[in-house]
Amino acid sequence: MTSPRSSARERILDAYQACLNDLGERAATLDAVAAAAGVSKGGLIYHFASKEALAAGLVERLERLGRDDVEAMGSTAESAVGHFIRSAAHAQSPFGLTAQAVQTLARSGHVGAVRTMHALEQEWYDVLLRATGDRVVARMAQLVGDGIYYNAALAVTEPATVDPDETGEPGEAEAHPALPSPAEQEDLVRALLRMIDD
């Protein structure tokens, strides 16, 4: 409650998030985060007293953004499935970046992160089930979305490798992008909606 919207805290959380996404949990040290945020370690510690406080802050941010995301799904099959798939594929959104970082935390054994991710999964499923009225479609939509999140996480880590000694070999199966294009996203949404008591 000091600077306008306590922007220092937010900038530090952004930096932590970016370190987690780009370098992994191991490399997301206080030094690295401080450097990325443009402050000293001491400056960082003033805002977040410990590493754990930093993690807790990020989890809390996800809970906030997650509530908005769930709400934005609406209650019709079209809106719920459509929003869920498109939102998952939009890896660069504030929500996507935070979700990915918290996923990394969860994977590192952070209990709060695991709990929050589980709760979010459950909420998504509830909305999808109510909106579609079909258990199989709801489950499938959720897994497709999770799969997209999973691929987004792998994709970001990768340094856009183009192997120089095997470009354009003709006749080999074409490489498909890790994330579905917008057109593919719409194909997926349509296919899921068509499945409803079909």
Place this chain on the structure above:
Amino acid sequence: MTSPRSSARERILDAYQACLNDLGERAATLDAVAAAAGVSKGGLIYHFASKEALAAGLVERLERLGRDDVEAMGSTAESAVGHFIRSAAHAQSPFGLTAQAVQTLARSGHVGAVRTMHALEQEWYDVLLRATGDRVVARMAQLVGDGIYYNAALAVTEPATVDPDETGEPGEAEAHPALPSPAEQEDLVRALLRMIDD
């Protein structure tokens, strides 16, 4: 090439894998791995000269197991989609455990792990596309499988929490298990196969 099938190496890799899956990358220290494998740190180092060698060994194991898994998919739509979904849900299999551990490594920024996971994803997609002849179905099947892997990873980390003060509240949406049951798996497979030029 000393003990029968150099079982010490394998036991150490098993221990490393288990540490990664149960505790996360951060906690998978040489001490922890040595303890889990029942050897001293020095004993471990004799077999794997560095932390990096340990990681490389695990990635290599996944490449071996991955080749078998891709081959087991077969070439019909039924066999490919069916095997892929069931294999993903079988989180406790040797392949599942290794895949999960390497996923954790990938998430921690290990470049070899990222590369191998990407290659595996591409191979799965190629087989699914050839077997189904349908881009949307192949992509959907792959994302569903990835989603299952993702949930399996979250599920294992969780210490089977049963929150004591909110059990069996009537009227709340029932909690669905993170991993689809065998019956649900078959529903998913059937739904995917029905989608083929439908």
Place this chain on the structure above:
DNA sequence: GTCTATATTTGGATAGAC
């Protein structure tokens, strides 16, 4: 092949100046 030291480095956190 496996163990017990031990050296080296790094990461997390404190104290206190500005």
Place this chain on the structure above:
DNA sequence: GTCTATCCAAATATAGAC
């Protein structure tokens, strides 16, 4: 509110005994 300096614990890796 932010910085520098410093302490302490933990993690990787080495050396060499058994």
